[in-house]
Amino acid sequence: MMDASRSAAPVLLLDDHRLISTTLLLALRTQGVEAVQLPITGFDEILASAARYRPGLALLDLDLGERVAGPPPNGLRLIDPLRSQGWSVLIVTASRNRGAIAAAIARGAIGWVSKAEPFDRLLAVVLDAKAGRDVLPAALRDEFLRLHRKLRAHDVELIERVRRLSSREREVLDRLACGRSAAVVAADFTVSLATVRAQIRSILAKLDVQSQLAAVAIINEAKRAGII
Amino acid sequence: MWWSSLPLPGARRSRWVPVLVEIVPLAALIGFSLQQFDQLDHVPLGAPARDLYAFLGLAAAAVATAAAIVARFSPEPDDLPVRRLAGPLAFYGMVMIPAGVLQSSSAPPPGVALAKLFASGLFLALMGWALRARKPTGLRWTTVVIGATAITVLAGAAGQFLPTVVDSMATSIEAHRVVVASWWVVASAFVVSGAMRRRPGTWRIGIGLSMIAVAHLEDFTSHSGIWMPDLEFAGLRLLGLVVVLLVLARPAARAVRSAAQQERVRAEQLEAAEQAARRVAIEVEERDHEIRNVVSGLSGVGHLLRTGVDRLDRVARATLGSAVQAELHRLNELLDHAATVDNGDAPILPILTQLAALQRARGGQIELAVEEPAPRARMPAAELAQVVTNLLANCDRHAPGAPVWISADTQDSIVRIAVTDKGPGLSTVGIRRAAGAPNYNPSAGGRGIGLQVCRRILATHSGTLQLLPAPGAHGCRAEMRVPSSVETPEDRSPFARPA
Numbered sequence: 249m250m251d252a253s254r255s256a257a258p259v260l261l262l263d264d265h266r267l268i269s270t271t272l273l274l275a276l277r278t279q280g281v282e283a284v285q286l287p288i289t290g291f292d293e294i295l296a297s298a299a300r301y302r303p304g305l306a307l308l309d310l311d312l313g314e315r316v317a318g319p320p321p322n323g324l325r326l327i328d329p330l331r332s333q334g335w336s337v338l339i340v341t342a343s344r345n346r347g348a349i350a351a352a353i354a355r356g357a358i359g360w361v362s363k364a365e366p367f368d369r370l371l372a373v374v375l376d377a378k379a380g381r382d383v384l385p386a387a388l389r390d391e392f393l394r395l396h397r398k399l400r401a402h403d404v405e406l407i408e409r410v411r412r413l414s415s416r417e418r419e420v421l422d423r424l425a426c427g428r429s430a431a432v433v434a435a436d437f438t439v440s441l442a443t444v445r446a447q448i449r450s451i452l453a454k455l456d457v458q459s460q461l462a463a464v465a466i467i468n469e470a471k472r473a474g475i476i
Numbered sequence: 477m478w479w480s481s482l483p484l485p486g487a488r489r490s491r492w493v494p495v496l497v498e499i500v501p502l503a504a505l506i507g508f509s510l511q512q513f514d515q516l517d518h519v520p521l522g523a524p525a526r527d528l529y530a531f532l533g534l535a536a537a538a539v540a541t542a543a544a545i546v547a548r549f550s551p552e553p554d555d556l557p558v559r560r561l562a563g564p565l566a567f568y569g570m571v572m573i574p575a576g577v578l579q580s581s582s583a584p585p586p587g588v589a590l591a592k593l594f595a596s597g598l599f600l601a602l603m604g605w606a607l608r609a610r611k612p613t614g615l616r617w618t619t620v621v622i623g624a625t626a627i628t629v630l631a632g633a634a635g636q637f638l639p640t641v642v643d644s645m646a647t648s649i650e651a652h653r654v655v656v657a658s659w660w661v662v663a664s665a666f667v668v669s670g671a672m673r674r675r676p677g678t679w680r681i682g683i684g685l686s687m688i689a690v691a692h693l694e695d696f697t698s699h700s701g702i703w704m705p706d707l708e709f710a711g712l713r714l715l716g717l718v719v720v721l722l723v724l725a726r727p728a729a730r731a732v733r734s735a736a737q738q739e740r741v742r743a744e745q746l747e748a749a750e751q752a753a754r755r756v757a758i759e760v761e762e763r764d765h766e767i768r769n770v771v772s773g774l775s776g777v778g779h780l781l782r783t784g785v786d787r788l789d790r791v792a793r794a795t796l797g798s799a800v801q802a803e804l805h806r807l808n809e810l811l812d813h814a815a816t817v818d819n820g821d822a823p824i825l826p827i828l829t830q831l832a833a834l835q836r837a838r839g840g841q842i843e844l845a846v847e848e849p850a851p852r853a854r855m856p857a858a859e860l861a862q863v864v865t866n867l868l869a870n871c872d873r874h875a876p877g878a879p880v881w882i883s884a885d886t887q888d889s890i891v892r893i894a895v896t897d898k899g900p901g902l903s904t905v906g907i908r909r910a911a912g913a914p915n916y917n918p919s920a921g922g923r924g925i926g927l928q929v930c931r932r933i934l935a936t937h938s939g940t941l942q943l944l945p946a947p948g949a950h951g952c953r954a955e956m957r958v959p960s961s962v963e964t965p966e967d968r969s970p971f972a973r974p975a
Contacts, residue, residue: 429836
């Protein structure tokens with residue numbers, strides 16, 4: 249079977265949701281298009297199995313679940329290596345996170361189709377992509393690229409601000425984010441409360457915020473975005 | 477401030493006692509100082525004294541102007557129609573005192589005495605009007621200052637053309653007596669009105685005005701001026717104005733502080749609410765994402781059934797069937813999980829963190845210690861939050877301002893959350909009462925119903941609530957226990973704990 253798939257470039261299905269990936273596979277087959285589901289295990293395993301096929305169209309879900317390292321959208325990280333293997337990557341996602349979609353387009357995905365579309369339409373987009381037709385109007389692509397640049401600037405600014413903190417200030421802020429009070433943090437580090445208060449003041453100044461809660465919100469956002 | 481420590485007028489004590497408590501020692505002090513200073517009279521003081529006299533005059537002008545500004549921008553307390561004092565005080569500080577200092581440096585031209593008389597009369601009338609007037613008049617303080625200045629200048633100008641007899645009348649000892657007596661009348665009116673209405677701010681301004689009135693006695697020693705300075709009177713006037721300024725500044729400072737505090741609390745609460753909303757939004761988005769995947773898959777099944785089910789072989793159909801089943805199973809789990817989130821799996825750490833943050837934002841001192849791994853209680857998160865909120869409210873009521881300590885741990889599959897305060901604590905009677913019927917304690921401002929509600933909520937989840945004296949000398953400890961919703965590793969290991 250593997251040799252057979254080497255000769256005809258199959259559509260690669262990279263989705264941890266079994267039902268959607270199975271229905272897509274069967275629907276493509278009834279249209280006479282060969283497709284394969286790759287088991288969604290780890291990052292390296294996925295790339296290793298993809299390398300065994302002749303590169304063609306890969307349908308990639310952006311949220312690949314917990315078995316692939318990293319917080320969602322962890323599928324993003326597959327785009328570059330898949331493209332360097334020669335795959336065209338079409339994003340098939342249920343996510344409404346336009347930032348993630350914009351990031352995928354910026355990394356060279358050929359387009360994007362939402363799982364919220366009727367299945368017939370979803371299938372039609374996949375078949376268009378398979379046939380090499382354009383699935384993303386240039387204007388829309390530009391819009392996504394602009395959005396990506398904007399979000400990227402925001403991330404950079406967030407990183408900038410968090411990087412201004414010294415390592416001790418980071419530790420203090422992490423503890424505050426866990427709900428500890430300044431007095432407990434002082435006890436943890438066996439320093440005086442005045443010292444911790446001074447550190448908190450310095451943190452607020454460096455992050456350019458007015459309150460402890462705002463500082464905690466920043467560090468939480470940075471962690472959620474996976475940029476620190 | 478020196479009077480802050482004095483007792484407030486009690487309900488039964490005469491309304492005059494607190495006034496006299498302040499006035500008598502102050503009067504004695506002023507009398508004593510004046511007598512001491514008097515011994516310095518006739519000592520040739522020379523140029524430095526003249527400089528000092530001018531300095532004291534200008535300082536008095538500055539303080540009076542500052543008092544006017546504070547009065548203008550002061551919040552209107554019930555105590556006193558403060559803003560109406562801005563006009564006369566500004567007139568006194570910006571016109572009367574500087575003019576007095578300048579004029580005293582030379583022999584008075586005709587008309588000046590009349591102008592001084594008019595100015596004093598206007599000032600006192602405006603002060604008295606401020607005390608009497610009930611409703612805002614809409615008269616701006618700048619209008620008052622400009623109007624009073626214009627009238628004074630006109631009086632001075634007119635004085636130059638009037639017969640000299642008017643000027644000599646204005647400089648006569650009788651005219652001074654009228655002015656000083658009017659000062660005393662207005663000052664006393666403030667003291668009496670403040671005492672009658674139990675308004676410390678008003679009578680204290682009266683005290684300040686009395687000191688200035690004493691200072692105006694200098695007019696009787698008609699030789700006073702920059703050449704023969706009466707420093708004690710100039711100093712007393714400054715002191716009187718400082719008293720007025722301090723009295724006016726107090727409510728203003730309080731208002732500024734409380735506004736800043738409220739602003740901070742509001743901002744913190746807003747942020748806490750925003751964070752909570754963001755967390756909920758993320759959870760909802762995750763769940764929606766899962767559901768969209770299921771719907772999309774089922775839509776695909778529909779497509780296959782419609783278009784090509786006969787083209788699917790047996791293996792394909794079996795694969796599809798098992799994928800549908802797996803997806804439905806996952807959906808079920810998703811719904812079950814959603815149900816347990818609302819129905820009996822409360823994560824302790826985020827709930828307590830949120831409550832502690834709110835309490836801190838309100839200005840409370842609160843410590844949080846949650847053991848690792850963070851316990852989860854087998855009860856709805858909202859109800860757990862309500863119980864802890866009630867316990868914190870209880871601390872607020874019985875030990876206002878006292879530091880509070882929250883700890884949470886798990887023992888033998890029981891989550892234990894203790895809220896301990898360092899307040900006055902409970903008597904044994906109090907503990908017994910709190911354990912049983914609603915505890916009515918009007919002096920502490922509560923009926924103990926909050927604790928009854930806590931107990932009832934906990935009882936429906938096989939939980940308990942106990943009130944204990946806090947370890948150590950003071951304080952009260954409320955301890956709730958509720959079954960844990962996760963097995964701790966020790967519970968699973970047969971060797972962890974002897975049976």
